[in-house]
Amino acid sequence: MTRYEDDSLSLHTDLYQVNMVETYWRSGMHTRNAVFDLYFRELPFGNGFGVFAGLERVVNFLENFRMTEEDLAYLREAGYGEDFLSYLEELRFTGSVYAMKEGELVFGNEPLLKVEAPLGEAQLIETALLNMVNYQTLIATKAARIKQVTGGNGRAMDFGLRRAQELDAGLWGSRAAFVGGFEVTSNVRAGKVFGLPTAGTHAHSMVQACETEYEAFKMYAEHHTDCVFLVDTYDTLRSGVPNAIKVAEEMGENIRFKGVRLDSGDLAYLSKEARRMLDEAGFTDTQIIASGDLDEYTITNLKSQGAEIDTWGIGTKLITGYDQPALGAVYKLVAIEGDNARMRDTMKIGAKKSGNLEKMTTPGVKNVYRIINTENKRSEGDYVTLAGEEPNEQEELHMFHPVHTYISKKVRNFKAVNLHETIFKDGKLVYSLPSMADIQAYMQSNLPLLWEEYKRSLNPEEYPVDLSPKCWENKVQKMHEIQNEFSQ
Ligand SMILES: Nc1ncnc2c1ncn2[C@@H]1O[C@H](COP(=O)(O)OP(=O)(O)OP(=O)(O)O)[C@@H](O)[C@H]1O
Numbered sequence: 001m002t003r004y005e006d007d008s009l010s011l012h013t014d015l016y017q018v019n020m021v022e023t024y025w026r027s028g029m030h031t032r033n034a035v036f037d038l039y040f041r042e043l044p045f046g047n048g049f050g051v052f053a054g055l056e057r058v059v060n061f062l063e064n065f066r067m068t069e070e071d072l073a074y075l076r077e078a079g080y081g082e083d084f085l086s087y088l089e090e091l092r093f094t095g096s097v098y099a100m101k102e103g104e105l106v107f108g109n110e111p112l113l114k115v116e117a118p119l120g121e122a123q124l125i126e127t128a129l130l131n132m133v134n135y136q137t138l139i140a141t142k143a144a145r146i147k148q149v150t151g152g153n154g155r156a157m158d159f160g161l162r163r164a165q166e167l168d169a170g171l172w173g174s175r176a177a178f179v180g181g182f183e184v185t186s187n188v189r190a191g192k193v194f195g196l197p198t199a200g201t202h203a204h205s206m207v208q209a210c211e212t213e214y215e216a217f218k219m220y221a222e223h224h225t226d227c228v229f230l231v232d233t234y235d236t237l238r239s240g241v242p243n244a245i246k247v248a249e250e251m252g253e254n255i256r257f258k259g260v261r262l263d264s265g266d267l268a269y270l271s272k273e274a275r276r277m278l279d280e281a282g283f284t285d286t287q288i289i290a291s292g293d294l295d296e297y298t299i300t301n302l303k304s305q306g307a308e309i310d311t312w313g314i315g316t317k318l319i320t321g322y323d324q325p326a327l328g329a330v331y332k333l334v335a336i337e338g339d340n341a342r343m344r345d346t347m348k349i350g351a352k353k354s355g356n357l358e359k360m361t362t363p364g365v366k367n368v369y370r371i372i373n374t375e376n377k378r379s380e381g382d383y384v385t386l387a388g389e390e391p392n393e394q395e396e397l398h399m400f401h402p403v404h405t406y407i408s409k410k411v412r413n414f415k416a417v418n419l420h421e422t423i424f425k426d427g428k429l430v431y432s433l434p435s436m437a438d439i440q441a442y443m444q445s446n447l448p449l450l451w452e453e454y455k456r457s458l459n460p461e462e463y464p465v466d467l468s469p470k471c472w473e474n475k476v477q478k479m480h481e482i483q484n485e486f487s488q
């Protein structure tokens, strides 16, 4: 039982955030303008690209951000003073948010989302934003990775709900799977809440509940027009497929015999045999659905064995991000208003002995552009600039690796597309959330921008995410300033 009844998410944060905000407020720093970047460092699953998801929930969260009476009562109980609670009571999100569109193809070390807000607000929302974007982007990326191997004509179906890490992950995971390209979900609530296409077959329990498998299929067919029969409860080829065919023949035009589902055994062999049997019986349009611990590796392998599988049902390994359960996105302060009311770039160096530039944050208010080659229509890479830079006004771009700077190229004939949409401006929502179908279509329409080398599932090439010379120099200069301060 919960001790409080409301469904406020405003305390969906870590205690240290509240304590920092109290400190800022008591010192009068809470209203200073701050800029935070939200980004991950490394692509998950060894994939060559990521798929951004989580924005819709971030928007809902920020729009509804206010401390309820129960939030305040809890904080009062925890010992916070009435004066600070009065500040929290009035607190709303008044800042600006710039973010990638959901479904955007994304890469390491580029801001997926940028928050410009009074320090107190920007700090208090950090944990929730990371929580939402980390999980949803991880699952959307896993889904896209699986879709890359099922191919255009192999349907991917999300079966994950029962295996997800609790209710929220089940709901938002199904949505993320759709963002990443899954065609359909078994999750009825996700269908209701987000309008996702749903579909389903039946379980072994229905077959077990009847005296015989034939009786179970027949009973289902008598009450449903669209029928997919699960054929592996007893013996797939000797009992399951023949019973499915028998019922379909008996029911004739009264049903649409959509397919059979295989959930165990040698899926390559069984699918080929089932296909042969269905075709011989004249059911050439009937599909074969496979499930049972599938992921991109088993699917690739099954396809290489010539498996006759049309639809892939994927649960556990999709919804839990099984082989990499965390994306590791972070939220870092990159600029803050100083005593003189001017913005000051900030940087975190960290305790790395190696002086690894990669782990250091990139200071400054920045934009991210995708550099599209206007001749071959492919992306040359992403290009992170300082605010105010306008790459489209340049004749030629110098793109170089931000750590191994000798890896460089000059790009002409390009179009630089700003990847950040303005979502909130001074607390006001100025972005209309696209439909789920548009989000998925947007993701798919962007895939041709990437060379195949970035999209292969095994050992893809590293897609360039470069800093503009000004952004890079600013970073190096800031690093030297910090180092000099300590060597004096
Ligand atoms: N031809 C195949 N080649 C490679 N992997 C396969 C093939 N057929 C099935 N698999 C995969 O191998 C694993 C099969 O594991 P296992 O034999 O333990 O379970 P199962 O046959 O699905 O039966 P059960 O559901 O009773 O566990 C699953 O992950 C399945 O997706």
Ligand SMILES: O=P(O)(O)OC[C@H]1O[C@H](OP(=O)(O)OP(=O)(O)O)[C@H](O)[C@@H]1O
Binding pocket: 159, 160, 162, 163, 202, 203, 204, 205, 263, 291, 292, 293, 294, 313, 314, 315, 316, 317
């Ligand atoms: O294997 P996953 O990728 O996680 O996909 C979800 C699994 O959930 C069901 O099995 P379960 O044993 O839970 O129920 P059942 O009795 O209907 O087979 C289904 O048959 C899949 O095998």
Ligand SMILES: O=C(O)c1cccnc1
Binding pocket: 159, 160, 186, 199, 200, 201, 202, 261, 291, 313, 315
């Ligand atoms: O509809 C199905 O076949 C289904 C749904 C959830 C999990 N496993 C299978």
